[in-house]
Amino acid sequence: MGVVASVAELGVALxxxxxxxxxxxxxxxxxxxxGVRFLVELEHGKPSVRLALVLRVIDALGGELDLSGLPGEDSGHG
Structure with a gap:
């Protein structure tokens, strides 16, 4: 998919x-x-969705969340 910069872009990708x-x-x-309502709202870019549920949807689609470009990511844990 590439970089997702907004909840709306995440909804479109999913x-x-x-x-x-x-x-x-x-x-x-x-x-x-x-719930179906949660999924509908997620796909439409509702900004107040719960991250734990978003991660479940990504997992059910066979995907994973990959964060990159964050400060300190190459330094391991801590």
Whole structure:
């Protein structure tokens, strides 16, 4: 996907991935353990979604969250 700079861009990326996998919102919500309403709001870029649930959706799509470019990331833990 590349760099995601906003909640709206994240929603678009997740919707594209879901459709690419041929999943309905209800199917993905069930696989991720989230509600359909949550998934609809996430795909539409609602900024107040819960990160833990977003991570479940990403995992259910077979993806992972990869942070890069953060200060100190090359120095290991701490």
């Amino acid at each position: 919707r594209k991935a879901r459709k690419h996998l041929g999943l309905t919102q209800a199917e993905l919500a069930l696989a991720a353990g989230v």
